[in-house]
Each structure stands twice: as structure tokens, then as C-alpha cells.
Amino acid sequence: MADKTVKQDKVGFIGGGQMATALLTGAVRSGVLHPSKIVVVESSEGRRKQLKQMLPEINATAEFNEASACSQVIIALKPHIVRQVGKSLGDALAGDRLWVSVAAGVSLEELSKLLSTQRIVRVMPNTPAQVGAGAAAITSFPKICTDDLAWVQRLMESVGTCVRVEQSQMHAVTGIAGSSPAYIYTIIEAMADGGVLGGLSREVALQLAAQSVLGAAKMVLESGLHPGQLKDQVTSPAGTTIAALRTLEAAGIRSAMIEAVYAATSRSKELENSQG
Numbered sequence: 216m217a218d219k220t221v222k223q224d225k226v227g228f229i230g231g232g233q234m235a236t237a238l239l240t241g242a243v244r245s246g247v248l249h250p251s252k253i254v255v256v257e258s259s260e261g262r263r264k265q266l267k268q269m270l271p272e273i274n275a276t277a278e279f280n281e282a283s284a285c286s287q288v289i290i291a292l293k294p295h296i297v298r299q300v301g302k303s304l305g306d307a308l309a310g311d312r313l314w315v316s317v318a319a320g321v322s323l324e325e326l327s328k329l330l331s332t333q334r335i336v337r338v339m340p341n342t343p344a345q346v347g348a349g350a351a352a353i354t355s356f357p358k359i360c361t362d363d364l365a366w367v368q369r370l371m372e373s374v375g376t377c378v379r380v381e382q383s384q385m386h387a388v389t390g391i392a393g394s395s396p397a398y399i400y401t402i403i404e405a406m407a408d409g410g411v412l413g414g415l416s417r418e419v420a421l422q423l424a425a426q427s428v429l430g431a432a433k434m435v436l437e438s439g440l441h442p443g444q445l446k447d448q449v450t451s452p453a454g455t456t457i458a459a460l461r462t463l464e465a466a467g468i469r470s471a472m473i474e475a476v477y478a479a480t481s482r483s484k485e486l487e488n489s490q491g
Contacts, residue, residue: 224252227282228289229304231257231266231275234317235291237345241374243270245347248370254282279307287366290316290326294486297321301329313363315370319389320486323356323382334359336367339388340374341396349375350395352388386487390480398475403428 226248228235235255242248250272256279257263263275274281282288288308290297297318314335316326326335333356340351351371355364364379371377380388403424410420434445450456 225254225285226252226287226289227254227256227285228291229256229279229282230291231255231259231262232291233342234340235289236266237342237349238289238291238340238374240269241344241347241349242370245373247373254285256282279304283308285312287313287315290314290318292318294318294320297329301326305330313366315367319393320483322487323354334363336363337382337385338367338371339385339393340371341392343396344374347374350392351375351377352380352385352392353377354380354382354385386480386483389483390476394479395476398472399428
């Protein structure tokens, strides 16, 4: 079996919010990162305490310079915060290191100006990384070292799936992967509501709805069949499934999902063009 461990000295996380937590806890759980080698720079004292409770061995601090010994630094901040502190961050951690940004809408060019380097990889992950089921895409400047790209890809693959795309495609990645867990949570909740309407307990309805979504996704990934083919396999003539599908189509489910992905993609473009 291949060794999945990402070789490292220390790895820094700038920001300790939901995405950083998903990445670092998932990577630690998979054995790719060791908590004693992780430095998390987080301004909120309460959040630092929560992180220490989850992973007592990490160094949770409020000071940028605590990450100065890190060979790789992951920027896990909101876009407007990246723009506010990016220059100070680059000055505090000047030197040759790999920067990895998960900030939506902050381009490689803008990051390069803030950090004074092109040794940067942009990542669009999603929060299911916390349970080892993330979907991520990475992009970089053309001349990035292949070892740097491989490091980031191994890190992201430790918590799910990772693909490489062009920077211009990252907006679409945001719409279909970065934001999509919220779409699916809404669908699961709505399915459970339907089960409750049909007489099931909330607990049972939620369990069945979530497992059904998980199972359907695994069927798509592992069968190699088109989703339409899989749909046809469970849609009997004059049966219950076709009745349900008729209702979904009448409600415009396809159009709603397309428009949701497109709206998130468009918002990602707006964020990239925003200066504050």
C-alpha cells in the first residue's frame, strides 16, 4: 500500500474557521498531517480554544510570525479578509514557502501581489473534507514546481477527491463543488420533511434521506453509468418513482439546480472583481 503521508516540517493554517477545521481535522484523521506539526493562526480566542479541544497538540495562536517555520501555509480566510491582511501576512512570513489559498474569488494574480511570490496554489475545497468525502480543484501559475502541486494534491486527496483545472474554471468549481453541500443539505432536509408528512419519525426520515443521497452518489461514482441510466433503472412504468419525477419536473428541479450552480459561479466572479 502506498504511503499517503505528506512529508512536512510544519504546516500553517491562517484562519481557523469552518473550512480550515474541515481540512486540518480530515487530514489529521487520515494520517496525512500530524497535529504536532500544525500551526493555526486565528484571531478569535474562543475559536482557538475550540481548536485546541479538538486537537490538543496543535499550536493555536493569534500571531502570524508563529507560522514562520512552516514550509507550507494554507490561507483559509474570507476573501475580504485576505485583501485586508494579505500584505501584512506576506511581510510577516517573507521567505521561500508554498502558499495555498482556499479563499473564493481571490485570483492568483491578486494573491501574488499581496504575497510577493508566484509560489501559490489556489484550492476550491468543500466542507465534506472533514469526513473524508471532499471534492476539490486546484490551479496554479504555469511555472509552479510539480512537487508543490503534488503536495497540495496529496493533501486534498487525503480528504476526498481532487482535480486540476485552469484558473478560469475555478468559478464553475465554486458553483458545483464549493457551494453545493448546502444544496444537498437542503434536498436532504426536504426529503425528510416529505417522510415526516408520510408518517415517519423525523429521525428515521432523516436517516433514510441522507443514506439514499449517499448511496445514489456512490452509484454514480462507482458504476460508471450516466445518472440518466441509473434513474431509468429504478423508474418502472406507471410506478411510484415516475410519479415523483413528474412532480419534480413540474416544479422545475433541473432548472433550479442549473440556476443555483450558475448563481454561485457568477457570485464567485463578482468576488474576484471586488476590491473590498
